[in-house]
Amino acid sequence: MSTNSIMTIENLQAKIGDKEILKGLNLQLEAGKVHAIMGPNGAGKSTLSKTLVGHYDVTVTGGDIFYKGKSIKEMEAEERALEGIFLSFQHPVEIPGVNNAYFLRSALNAKRKHEGKEELNAAEFLRLMRGHLEMLGMKSDMISRSLNEGFSGGEKKRNEILQMLILEPEVIILDEIDSGLDIDALRAVSEGINKMKDGKRSFLVITHYSRILDYIKPDYIHVLKDGRIIKTAGPELVAQLEEHGYDTIEEE
């Protein structure tokens, strides 16, 4: 892999509660590339995504994470978000009483403020949001509803992608964004993701299934097993995994 790395994960060890899950994980995310992480249940895929964004569930016990050359291991989750690291959750939470548009605008304006940009007022924000809603096939009333409350699985995932489009992050971690999506939702979500590809942003697509990789073409496939990346290859690895499963993959 080239040295054009936006994020470098070195010998990362992390646990949730007393359970050691990441056991010396090494990975480089290259700027402008799509990295897919595949692996069996319990391999540590979601723990990896949580660790990268500074989730409170996770305790890092060793190793380091460098983002744009700087260690972020001690950085709070909100600071990482302001710096441009984004995670779409596997199971987005419902927050009754918090209007979706207010939530998104507050998040965007916090980021704009952090970047020294002027905040967007409500009308400017709604204009920005409308185009994205249309592309994602989302109903306009979803922006005035409470955050994710009563949303279907597909609507929640589309809403995660809406957040991504609005926040324009630089490292985008998608934790099983394809789970629970019908084919139309999968297409809409993939279109949103592909729209964000600009040759600079880096994507980490965590998935069980190859289906989404038909829509979001990966540059690298990494196999995560028992808390470590055991193999990295090009997209051709997907077919091998589909055919033979993870058991046949030998550690490199």
Place this chain on the structure above:
Amino acid sequence: MNMEETVARYKEDFDLFPTADEKLEYIFDLGKKHTTLCDEEKNDVTYVHGCASNAWLMGECKDGLLLLRGEGTSEMAKGMLTLLLDIFANRPVDEILGFDPAKLHEMGIVELLSPVRQQSLEAFLKKVYTYAQQCKEQGA
């Protein structure tokens, strides 16, 4: 963008919000960019009489333009002043005098204001047109 185009742009903005509450909230939002006057500029001459809350409006004539700056004390006054100054400030005097203030109704918010707030709007407009008329008479 001239005055009429600015009003049309605000109409588009307000049309984005389906409810009266959201439209009024947008006015408050505009108030975040509200400017202030220094203490010496807040005097009897600049005071907007008839406004529901304390507000001041400075008017200066320069090169055929009416330069306006203002300050309001309530959230609503700050928002409305920001909006109105965007429409009226730093415009050619003749454009202001030729502008029919009834056009402000096209934005769809005037009728949402309480009678007291509507009086405040009238008071603001009266002061603007007085300044503009003075500029015209001075030939500035």
